[in-house]
Amino acid sequence: MIWRLAFATMLVLAAADKRSGYQDASPETRAMQDDDASNPGFLWVQQGETLWAERTGNAGRSCADCHASIRGVAARYPVFDARLGRPITLAQRIQQCRVERQGAGPLAPDSDALLGLTAYVGLQSRGMPIQVSIDGPARPFYEAGKALFETRQGQFNLSCAQCHDGLAGQRLAGSVIPQGHPNGYPEYRLEWQGMGSLERRIRNCMIGVRAEPFAADSPELADLELYLGWRANGLDVETPAVRP
Amino acid sequence: MVRVLISVPKRVKRGEAFDVKLLISHPMESGQRRDAMGEAIPRDIINSFVCTYNDDEVLRADLFPAIAANPFLSFAVTAEQSGTLTMTFIDDHGVVQTETASVTVE
Numbered sequence: 535m536i537w538r539l540a541f542a543t544m545l546v547l548a549a550a551d552k553r554s555g556y557q558d559a560s561p562e563t564r565a566m567q568d569d570d571a572s573n574p575g576f577l578w579v580q581q582g583e584t585l586w587a588e589r590t591g592n593a594g595r596s597c598a599d600c601h602a603s604i605r606g607v608a609a610r611y612p613v614f615d616a617r618l619g620r621p622i623t624l625a626q627r628i629q630q631c632r633v634e635r636q637g638a639g640p641l642a643p644d645s646d647a648l649l650g651l652t653a654y655v656g657l658q659s660r661g662m663p664i665q666v667s668i669d670g671p672a673r674p675f676y677e678a679g680k681a682l683f684e685t686r687q688g689q690f691n692l693s694c695a696q697c698h699d700g701l702a703g704q705r706l707a708g709s710v711i712p713q714g715h716p717n718g719y720p721e722y723r724l725e726w727q728g729m730g731s732l733e734r735r736i737r738n739c740m741i742g743v744r745a746e747p748f749a750a751d752s753p754e755l756a757d758l759e760l761y762l763g764w765r766a767n768g769l770d771v772e773t774p775a776v777r778p
Numbered sequence: 779m780v781r782v783l784i785s786v787p788k789r790v791k792r793g794e795a796f797d798v799k800l801l802i803s804h805p806m807e808s809g810q811r812r813d814a815m816g817e818a819i820p821r822d823i824i825n826s827f828v829c830t831y832n833d834d835e836v837l838r839a840d841l842f843p844a845i846a847a848n849p850f851l852s853f854a855v856t857a858e859q860s861g862t863l864t865m866t867f868i869d870d871h872g873v874v875q876t877e878t879a880s881v882t883v884e
Binding site: 576 | 783
């Protein structure tokens with residue numbers, strides 16, 4: 535009974551006190567993110583901005599030819615795609631647009647070009663609160679994502695929730711365990727010495743607990759991202775964030 | 779050609795210091811790592827950087843390994859008259875790249 539009460543209190547606290555990974559980063563890392571001139575993520579944004587305006591594919595159309603304003607778009611992703619009948623991420627939407635509307639080949643997953651385009655689109659929503667919807671048909675996918683988040687996995691037999699809900703704010707090998715909100719992706723990680731996607735971060739975590747990572751663009755990843763997005767609702771988009 | 783982001787104020791006050799900031803997209807491979815097959819990964823860094831302002835040299839730097847990928851350089855410059863900052867860097871492959879930024883003194 536006491537344990538149940540303690541657990542309930544913890545959940546309420548977690549809801550009231552969402553913390554961006556920015557708040558857990560060192561002052562030096564925060565300073566890198568605060569000044570666009572020192573944020574290396576803008577090297578990718580610059581590439582993305584070029585690609586956005588570039589006519590490509592059989593249709594000979596650029597992203598900018600169709601999309602006048604994309605402000606606020608990234609804050610709503612992942613979204614439920616009615617035609618596919620499942621949630622898709624922002625990077626998957628960009629790929630879909632490339633293949634179906636531009637008549638171009640898909641970009642390689644985690645390529646600089648795709649990261650750049652995603653970062654450029656994400657930047658247009660910087661400072662806006664995340665508003666991921668789990669209403670209607672998205673609900674079962676949210677439930678599936680939540681179940682994945684809470685499922686123990688790997689040789690270490692750990693779930694995402696055990697660290698990022700239960701032990702957030704405490705330390706793992708000297709680093710603060712963040713709440714694990716996806717509000718800055720794609721982001722520049724000092725550890726990676728480069729830009730990376732949320733998928734890459736999840737893959738890293740799964741390898742960390744010695745589990746088999748989900749395949750790129752697998753439905754599990756989209757479900758998990760939908761849950762993570764909903765869980766971060768209200769936090770400001772920080773793309774391109776800088777993290778340790 | 780690598781991607782470079784330069785941040786310089788468009789207008790500056792005469793004789794007053796202003797910041798020049800550069801981000802260069804570069805792997806800065808130290809030469810001390812090995813790949814999955816155990817082979818040494820050759821060193822590939824930007825080894826020299828020079829900044830001139832209207833033909834006056836304002837900064838010259840030799841760079842060494844153990845500088846992170848995508849290096850960030852920041853330094854202060856004062857100007858007496860309007861002109862152009864010319865920034866040139868050379869990497870281990872001998873590739874020379876030059877970027878410019880104009881500054882208006884008022």
